Amino acid sequence: MAFDQINPAIPALTKTRDEKARGNFLRSFRRHIFEDLARVMREDYATQVASRSHAQGARDAEEIHRLMRQRSSFQFYSALRVASQDLLYQVVRPPIERMYRVSASTAKSTRSAKGRARHGRTARLHLEPGLPVPRSVSAVDIHLMPGSYTAAYADDDMAMGAVYDARLRISTFGVFGPDLDDIGQSVAQHLRALKPDFQPRRILDLGCTVGHNTLPWRQAFPRAELHGIDVAAPCLRYAYQRANTLRMPVNFWQMNAKHLQFPDHHFDVVFSSMFLHEVPKRDIPVVLREAYRVLRPGGVMLHMELPPASAIHPYDSFYLDWDGRYNNEPYYRSFRAMNPRAAVAAAGFKPHDFFEWVVPSQHAARFIDPLVEESPPESTDDRLGRLAQGVKWYVFGARK
Ligand SMILES: C[S@@+](CC[C@H](N)C(=O)[O-])C[C@H]1O[C@@H](n2cnc3c(N)ncnc32)[C@H](O)[C@@H]1O
Numbered sequence: 001m002a003f004d005q006i007n008p009a010i011p012a013l014t015k016t017r018d019e020k021a022r023g024n025f026l027r028s029f030r031r032h033i034f035e036d037l038a039r040v041m042r043e044d045y046a047t048q049v050a051s052r053s054h055a056q057g058a059r060d061a062e063e064i065h066r067l068m069r070q071r072s073s074f075q076f077y078s079a080l081r082v083a084s085q086d087l088l089y090q091v092v093r094p095p096i097e098r099m100y101r102v103s104a105s106t107a108k109s110t111r112s113a114k115g116r117a118r119h120g121r122t123a124r125l126h127l128e129p130g131l132p133v134p135r136s137v138s139a140v141d142i143h144l145m146p147g148s149y150t151a152a153y154a155d156d157d158m159a160m161g162a163v164y165d166a167r168l169r170i171s172t173f174g175v176f177g178p179d180l181d182d183i184g185q186s187v188a189q190h191l192r193a194l195k196p197d198f199q200p201r202r203i204l205d206l207g208c209t210v211g212h213n214t215l216p217w218r219q220a221f222p223r224a225e226l227h228g229i230d231v232a233a234p235c236l237r238y239a240y241q242r243a244n245t246l247r248m249p250v251n252f253w254q255m256n257a258k259h260l261q262f263p264d265h266h267f268d269v270v271f272s273s274m275f276l277h278e279v280p281k282r283d284i285p286v287v288l289r290e291a292y293r294v295l296r297p298g299g300v301m302l303h304m305e306l307p308p309a310s311a312i313h314p315y316d317s318f319y320l321d322w323d324g325r326y327n328n329e330p331y332y333r334s335f336r337a338m339n340p341r342a343a344v345a346a347a348g349f350k351p352h353d354f355f356e357w358v359v360p361s362q363h364a365a366r367f368i369d370p371l372v373e374e375s376p377p378e379s380t381d382d383r384l385g386r387l388a389q390g391v392k393w394y395v396f397g398a399r400k
Pocket of ligand 1: 258
């Protein structure tokens, strides 16, 4: 899908011909970095570094990083990745800033998360203007995104949601599928294939941002009530607008995952995607305990995440950790050092109810046989979590 497609949440957003051309260039540039330059760097490691480093004892990602920093293959890859990240925002922001106040009159907020939304659209938006935004979100320009998820140009602004959506479309160069929802699609359909009799009534997505991976749950389980929470109001306004345009009845709530405003045993599924690695290490146990509390017995918790360092080859760990070092992802590496099994048990789940899945991308497989096997992560799988064609998604979780 080209960058110049109409934005479903803001059909009025216009781009000049130059802006469209820059977007299309950047998309190809990113693909070149993530596919070609990544392959060159890997070959350089295998042929020039690994054999010698073995003698020197390079056994972990830290050591590989120390050795690769000397290599021009790594320096070139890194320089172009940082430059492309910077260019991303230069390319996507001007059309959005032209609109400046992109909030729609339909994106009305309600003061209380417990209050009823008053509009009659399909989706619902529940904002909590007094909610403190954690500094882990407000004080860090995550993935070098100026203003992070929460900056606002005006009241009722959804510009940062629009920026997130537009930059993801370019930066993932098609790997996430035309609706940028491959993770939600793949994980929800995997669950449905594994548990054909499971009929969830309520599903919760933690850290949903603009709802890319929230909406597919409705497609997999059309009768379920769907809820997404996030602390970032601009992203939630955009999520609401996007879901309404797509006629998807989703409830979006401004809420901290550490303090869920839902009763005990309220949900059948608690899901997240690419969320926990942006949560400080000390807060993850709190988030997992909250997930446990709101799950009903028999329910399922699922987190699509970066694979733990212990599950993959040290080179792949070094490769994934790049974002933690150079892309303003301060919690990445501590998250990858965590033992998911132990973290889930500490939240209250029984150890034998823990599971790990490797879920093939539905988009990459162009609709694979949905009856994929439940399987543990393969330690040699270099596609796990990597942004490249043929990616596979790592998921951990537990049944309650
Ligand atoms: C990488 S994004 C998640 C992407 C999204 N799940 C998806 O699949 O497209 C991380 C999100 O987590 C949100 N977030 C971070 N800490 C949070 C918290 N404690 N409670 C709720 N949301 C939080 C951020 O505002 C941001 O929107």
